[in-house]
Amino acid sequence: MSERPNLLVTSSFVKERLEALLPYAKVYNIEKLDSKALEDLLPLIDCMLVQTWWPESLTPERISRMSRLRFIQSGMAGVNHIPFKHLGKRVMVSSNAGGFSVGVEEFALALVLTAAKRVAKLDYGMRTGGFDPEDWAHLSREVVLLRGRTLGVLGYGGIGRAVGSMVRALGMNVVAFSRHASPESAVQVFQGDEGLLSVLRKSDAVVIALPLSKLTVGLIGSAELSAMKDDAILVNVARAEIVDEEGLYRHLVRHDRFVYATDVWKIKRGKETYSSRFPLLKLSNFIGTPHVAGGSAALTGDPGKLAVENLLRYLRGEAPHNVVDPSEYV
Amino acid sequence: MSERPNLLVTSSFVKERLEALLPYAKVYNIEKLDSKALEDLLPLIDCMLVQTWWPESLTPERISRMSRLRFIQSGMAGVNHIPFKHLGKRVMVSSNAGGFSVGVEEFALALVLTAAKRVAKLDYGMRTGGFDPEDWAHLSREVVLLRGRTLGVLGYGGIGRAVGSMVRALGMNVVAFSRHASPESAVQVFQGDEGLLSVLRKSDAVVIALPLSKLTVGLIGSAELSAMKDDAILVNVARAEIVDEEGLYRHLVRHDRFVYATDVWKIKRGKETYSSRFPLLKLSNFIGTPHVAGGSAALTGDPGKLAVENLLRYLRGEAPHNVVDPSEYV
Numbered sequence: 001m002s003e004r005p006n007l008l009v010t011s012s013f014v015k016e017r018l019e020a021l022l023p024y025a026k027v028y029n030i031e032k033l034d035s036k037a038l039e040d041l042l043p044l045i046d047c048m049l050v051q052t053w054w055p056e057s058l059t060p061e062r063i064s065r066m067s068r069l070r071f072i073q074s075g076m077a078g079v080n081h082i083p084f085k086h087l088g089k090r091v092m093v094s095s096n097a098g099g100f101s102v103g104v105e106e107f108a109l110a111l112v113l114t115a116a117k118r119v120a121k122l123d124y125g126m127r128t129g130g131f132d133p134e135d136w137a138h139l140s141r142e143v144v145l146l147r148g149r150t151l152g153v154l155g156y157g158g159i160g161r162a163v164g165s166m167v168r169a170l171g172m173n174v175v176a177f178s179r180h181a182s183p184e185s186a187v188q189v190f191q192g193d194e195g196l197l198s199v200l201r202k203s204d205a206v207v208i209a210l211p212l213s214k215l216t217v218g219l220i221g222s223a224e225l226s227a228m229k230d231d232a233i234l235v236n237v238a239r240a241e242i243v244d245e246e247g248l249y250r251h252l253v254r255h256d257r258f259v260y261a262t263d264v265w266k267i268k269r270g271k272e273t274y275s276s277r278f279p280l281l282k283l284s285n286f287i288g289t290p291h292v293a294g295g296s297a298a299l300t301g302d303p304g305k306l307a308v309e310n311l312l313r314y315l316r317g318e319a320p321h322n323v324v325d326p327s328e329y330v
Numbered sequence: 331m332s333e334r335p336n337l338l339v340t341s342s343f344v345k346e347r348l349e350a351l352l353p354y355a356k357v358y359n360i361e362k363l364d365s366k367a368l369e370d371l372l373p374l375i376d377c378m379l380v381q382t383w384w385p386e387s388l389t390p391e392r393i394s395r396m397s398r399l400r401f402i403q404s405g406m407a408g409v410n411h412i413p414f415k416h417l418g419k420r421v422m423v424s425s426n427a428g429g430f431s432v433g434v435e436e437f438a439l440a441l442v443l444t445a446a447k448r449v450a451k452l453d454y455g456m457r458t459g460g461f462d463p464e465d466w467a468h469l470s471r472e473v474v475l476l477r478g479r480t481l482g483v484l485g486y487g488g489i490g491r492a493v494g495s496m497v498r499a500l501g502m503n504v505v506a507f508s509r510h511a512s513p514e515s516a517v518q519v520f521q522g523d524e525g526l527l528s529v530l531r532k533s534d535a536v537v538i539a540l541p542l543s544k545l546t547v548g549l550i551g552s553a554e555l556s557a558m559k560d561d562a563i564l565v566n567v568a569r570a571e572i573v574d575e576e577g578l579y580r581h582l583v584r585h586d587r588f589v590y591a592t593d594v595w596k597i598k599r600g601k602e603t604y605s606s607r608f609p610l611l612k613l614s615n616f617i618g619t620p621h622v623a624g625g626s627a628a629l630t631g632d633p634g635k636l637a638v639e640n641l642l643r644y645l646r647g648e649a650p651h652n653v654v655d656p657s658e659y660v
Contacts, residue, residue, distance in 0.1 A: 102477050106500065110447040113440035120450040122619040124457065126604070127611050140625025147432050169499030170436065274456070281457050289452040295470025 005046035005315065006068075010055045011075075017308040024315035030055055042066050049311055050082065051075040051304075053270050060086040071320070073311040075303065077104075077294070078239060080212040081270065084329040094314075095211070095322045098158045099306045103297030104237050105162035108207045111235040111261040111287065112151070112167070116144040116205065120287050142257070144204070144231070147171035152203030154196070154219075155210035155238065156180075156189060163207050175199050179215075197227045205233040212239035213328040222247035231257035237293050240266045249278035252285050261287035335376035335645065336398075340385045341405075347631075347638040354645035360385055372396050379641055380412065381405040381634075383600050390416040401650070403641040405633065407434075407624070408569060410542040411600065414659040424644075425541070425652045428488045429636045433627030434567050435492035438537045441565040441591040441617065442481070442497070446474040446535065450617050472587070474534070474561070477501035482533030484526070484549075485540035485568065486510075486519060493537050505529050509545075527557045535563040542569035543658040552577035561587035567623050570594045579608035582615050591617035 007025035009018065018027055028041060038057065042065045050072060063069075063086045072082060072093045079095045087093075114120050122139065151167045153160040156178035164174040164187055176189045177199040190198050196219070200206060206228065210216045220234070221244040228234065236243060240262065252260055265274045265288075272291055280286045297303055314320040337355035339348065348357055358371060368387065372395045380402060393399075393416045402412060402423045409425045417423075444450050452469065481497045483490040486508035494504040494517055506519045507529040520528050526549070530536060536558065540546045550564070551574040558564065566573060570592065582590055595604045595618075602621055610616045627633055644650040 103473070103475055106443070106476055107447055107473075109500070110443035110449055113436070114444045114449045117437055117440040117619075118622070119440055119444045119617065119619055120453045122622065123450045123617050124454055126618045126620060127454065136620060136622075137625070139620060140622045141629060143433070143437075143622045143626040145433055145626040145630065146436055166499050169496050170439070287449065287453050288456045289447075289449055290456060290466060290469060292448070292452065292466075292470045292473045295467070296473040296475040299471060300475065 006041070006044050007047050007049065007311075007315075008041070008045045009049040009051065011051035017304050020308060020312065021315070024312065030057065038062075043068060045069055047071040047073070047311070047314065049073045049075065049307065051307075053267075054081050054083060056270060058083075063087065071311075071314050073307055073314070073320070075099075075307045077101075077303075078211055079324050080239060080241070080329065081267065082329070084326045087326070089326075092314075092320070093324050093326065094310055094320045095324055096303055096307045096310070097211075097322045099303030100294035100297040101158045101162060102300075102302075103295065104209075104293045105159050105166065106296075107263060107289075107293030108159065108163045108209065108235055108237045109166050111237065111263065111289075112163075112205050112207065112233060113146075115233040115235065115259040115261045115287055116146055118142050121284050124284075144233070146205070149173070149204035150175060150202050152177065152199040152206040154199065154206060154208045156187075157209065159237070160207070160209040163209065175202055196224065200224055200227040201229075203232060204229060205235065208234070208236045208238045208242055210238050210242060212241050214330070215328055216242050218242070218244050220244065220248075222251065225251040225258075228258070230255050233259045233261065236260070236262040236264055238264060240264045245276060245278055249276075249280060252280070252283050256285055259285045259287065263289045263291055263293045265291065336371070336374050337377050337379065337641075337645075338371070338375045339379040339381065341381035347634050350638060350642065351645070354642065360387065368392075373398060375399055377401040377403070377641070377644065379403045379405065379637065381637075383597075384411050384413060386600060388413075393417065401641075401644050403637055403644070403650070405429075405637045407431075407633075408541055409654050410569060410571070410659065411597065412659070414656045417656070419656075422644075422650070423654050423656065424640055424650045425654055426633055426637045426640070427541075427652045429633030430624035430627040431488045431492060432630075432632070433625065434539075434623045435489050435496065436626075437593060437619075437623030438489065438493045438539065438565055438567045439496050441567070441593065441619075442535050442537065442563060443476075445563040445565065445589040445591045445617055446476055448472050451614050454614075474563070476535070479503070479534035480505060480532050482507065482529040482536040484529065484536060484538045486517075487539065489567070490537070490539040493539065505532055526554065530554055530557040531559075533562060534559060535565065538564070538566045538568045538572055540568050540572055541654075542571050544660070545658055546572050548572070548574045550574065550578075552581065555581040555588075558588070560585050563589045563591065566590070566592040566594055568594060570596045575606060575608055575610075579606075579610060582610070582613050586615055589615045589617065593619045593621055593623045595621065 004026050007027050010030050074095050077100050150173045153176045156176040174187045177196050178189050219242050265272050274290045310320050334356050337357050340360050404425050407426050407430050480503045483506045486506040504517045507526050508519050595602050604620045640650050
């Protein structure tokens with residue numbers, strides 16, 4: 001590249017990090033461009049840094065005019081919000097896998113423990129006066145002892161491995177479901193549809209740590225839920241769309257000892273809904289938090305730093321990390 | 331002992347375990363004795379197995395007539411419910427320390443994580459519709475990242491050590507407050523009043539795992555709470571009376587980022603109250619559960635087994651474990 005490429009960023013969030021990019025790119029912040037300026041710039045943009053969700057102003061029609069676009073760096077760990085089907089084949093997309101892992105892995109463990117020990121349910125009961133103190137023995141019996149039990153991890157990447165390592169310190173056994181075979185002495189890794197069912201059958205608690213893609217959307221439906229133990233715990237810190245919501249709701253209603261705990265919610269028109277069309281939040285065997293797991297990691301600055309470093313690799317002509325396969329997303 | 335000693339048990343809970351005692355003792359269940367039979371038996375009782383709380387029917391006046399009583403085995407880990415001041419000096423009391431440790435240590439970790447990640451608060455907020463989804467960034471900032479932070483353990487016995495070992499797997503540092511110096515490479519152990527304040531000052535989260543005794547009642551008052559960080563987490567899985575409730579309530583009202591999470595409640599007339607004279611349950615920085623931590627351990631049968639095994643040691647003329655110092659309780 002004889003002159004600095006044009007970089008479009010979708011947020012001023014990483015302002016302090018952008019300075020590192022200036023020697024390698026001309027940086028334009030989409031939030032500071034009016035419609036006319038954006039229109040003029042579209043055919044000139046070489047690469048993008050998409051901090052959070054895809055900006056609404058970049059409609060499919062406008063994307064079609066970004067003929068020079070070659071690289072998109074996602075600020076989020078997932079890339080399911082990137083409009084692959086409107087991007088030319090020459091556009092390479094990198095995820096920010098690993099950027100949020102510390103926050104997300106700790107949050108996954110928190111949801112496993114909150115669910116196993118019924119902490120949110122018991123605190124809610126005490127707060128709203130909705131349970132009888134004489135019911136002590138009954139409540140006690142609901143509390144699950146984790147030592148010696150089995151945790152299944154769906155998706156054995158950075159977050160899945162970290163969660164596995166943490167729960168082994170609690171005396172739990174770990175099994176994993178992963179596309180990539182990676183034999184390990186401490187963890188049995190299963191693959192394929194039968195492998196998924198094996199992990200679900202064996203596990204007392206399951207953590208979903210998969211990317212959302214064509215391969216994983218709706219992966220956990222009624223059949224998979226039915227394969228799980230009646231009093232199992234299912235934790236989702238990945239993407240809501242991996243679980244079939246209707247199947248989940250019906251399963252929770254029918255199995256009152258089964259607990260689903262989620263930090264993630266369905267995305268509609270590019271925005272997370274923090275709600276469901278099913279009355280999940282009326283159920284005492286459901287735990288919901290508003291996608292805060294990665295937030296504490298974002299405060300450390302690490303995710304922004306990692307995203308900018310990877311973008312720098314691209315700008316310097318090095319191979320960027322975490323390039324995704326578009327065929328899994330279109 | 332030429333003939334089998336008379337053993338009074340306060341519950342039929344360990345029925346299946348009692349058979350192991352029959353070759354060594356004549357076993358009487360207080361629940362199956364009418365008032366007259368109990369009165370007749372009092373002067374003949376040699377030892378007791380007190381499964382949970384002290385039975386109301388054993389009044390101080392009746393205790394004074396138990397002239398042959400020499401040993402009491404507590405089924406609970408704590409012995410603060412044993413009426414030491416009415417017992418003769420020749421009565422030896424053993425706690426059931428360690429009996430519930432797996433359940434309690436897991437529960438302590440669950441409370442640390444639920445508090446750090448604000449899970450109960452966020453779930454309650456979503457359930458009651460009391461927060462604005464636009465507040466996402468604010469909620470995210472409240473979520474505490476634990477890796478690299480410091481956990482303080484007050485009382486470095488079985489439960490304290492286990493909690494320390496589990497949180498080290500999360501990348502936390504551990505400091506401890508303990509009467510007994512026990513140098514360890516991974517954990518700095520502090521002693522005395524100044525040592526307690528040091529642990530409280532250094533820690534981002536503190537777990538109370540001390541027995542309730544003369545030495546620990548009211549140990550954590552306003553001065554100790556003020557020594558802690560404004561956004562620290564304090565977890566109590568020991569006994570409510572170790573924390574001064576009025577000082578705690580005032581501290582929570584004044585420090586909305588400070589979180590207190592407890593499984594234990596004040597005991598009145600031999601019964602746990604599961605409530606407070608302060609409106610703690612109205613505060614969003616308070617988490618309360620109804621003393622369920624040990625329940626899941628009790629279901630394993632381990633605590634009953636340990637208590638009976640220790641009682642057998644006494645009956646066989648061996649030295650029982652976990653004999654407590656009455657001067658710490660009178």
